[in-house]
Amino acid sequence: MTAPPLIGVSTYLESGARWGVWELEAALLPAAYPRLVQRAGGLTAMLPPDAPERAAAAVARIDGLVIAGGPDVDPARYGAECSPLTGPLAPERDAWELALVEAALAAGVPLLGICRGMQLLNVALGGTLVQHLDGHAEVVGVFGRHPVKPVPGTLYGGLVPEEVTVATYHHQAVERLGEGLVPSAYAADGTVEAVELPADRGWVLGVQWHPERDEDPRLMRALVEAAS
Template sequence: MAGSTYGTGPALIGITTDLEPARWSDWVREAALLPVSYLHAIERARAVPVLVPPSIRAAVPVHVERLDGFVIAGGADLDPGLYGEQPHERTGPPQPYRDGFELTLLRAAIEADLPFLAIGRGMQALNLVREGSLIQHLPDVVGGDAHAPASGWTGRHRVQFSPSSTLGRILGEQAEVPTRHHQAVKRLGRGLVAVGWSEDQVVEAVELQGHRFGVGVQWHPEEGDDLRLFEALVRAASDDRR
């Protein structure tokens, strides 16, 4: 089992980032970008956040060896070619560098039994790693835009959980969650179990069978005040450090 080799102390949680052009001061450069809410959530859960930008795939074993767990963060749409489909007109442009890196990182974390929390795009990436597929534009299927009320805005809706699941034990039978996504699971991937659903029956949470903490959520817990998911991740990631 991999994980940090730096002894006791707070767990080191890697958080994946985007690569996008950004402006600061007089500079305009490609930058590793991540909403600061992810960092605050991990810090408030009493762990140390470590940014993991897309890199060469040879870097993945180093991350797996030195970090105690991962948050696979939200972001842009995954390339539909990864699950054998042509892009929908509302699907964003592909980001093959990030896609390839994060799918490789997820496979390695699963193989090493490292705890991870996959959020939004991250849950969708987890589903693809397990040979699942995605709904490319939810309003075509469920009607309306309850899952992504407007560009740049976060909405809220309720999620019902399986009471026997890890998430059910953490969050209870239901919770109101911050939401911002226009894609979702279509065909569930191998070894994944759906454990959370919105009122319109969109899969909102999955768990990887046989993994000590392999959880995917379609909503954005980092945008709310409920730290229970992050605290559960940190507890699982801290087990080997005691």
């Protein structure tokens, strides 16, 4: 029997996490991520922040990579001054996840970027971000919903050919596209909601929303199949 593909998912590193009698620093990942990987037929490996020079070794041991959502990317990573509206930064995550993205691209490992993960993919390829965008995170700590429309002829458009309503929580977005990236979905206000690389550069897709918050497994199933 063929083993299910192993999908690495990047994690948070947070102080003051609480469970039982403990309050400690912890590597965290919302359970919706591994559950979505499991529903799609894969196994999950958590990839907490580590030394960037170890990223290639980590990627060599997995079949597919998910860069999870999280805090704002440091604007210095794309040559910008930090806006007062940019939230608390996570330099360890930035360094580790950018190294993971670069290692996956170099090795041809299928890659799915989710929310922050899509933004990091764009930054890794030389793109920039809008540091504040209204209307995509209406209530603090609560996922909103809005429709996204696919671009026909793209990887995403082939996986999800119809307009769908997605779970969203972000206030930053793609500004200038990174080298080689093409938009594959838009929100009604024109915000780029998905990006990808051409097929000859591997299976690489980023979405600005949170597919782990919904029941639709198509994106993760496609990643798992590409990783098989």
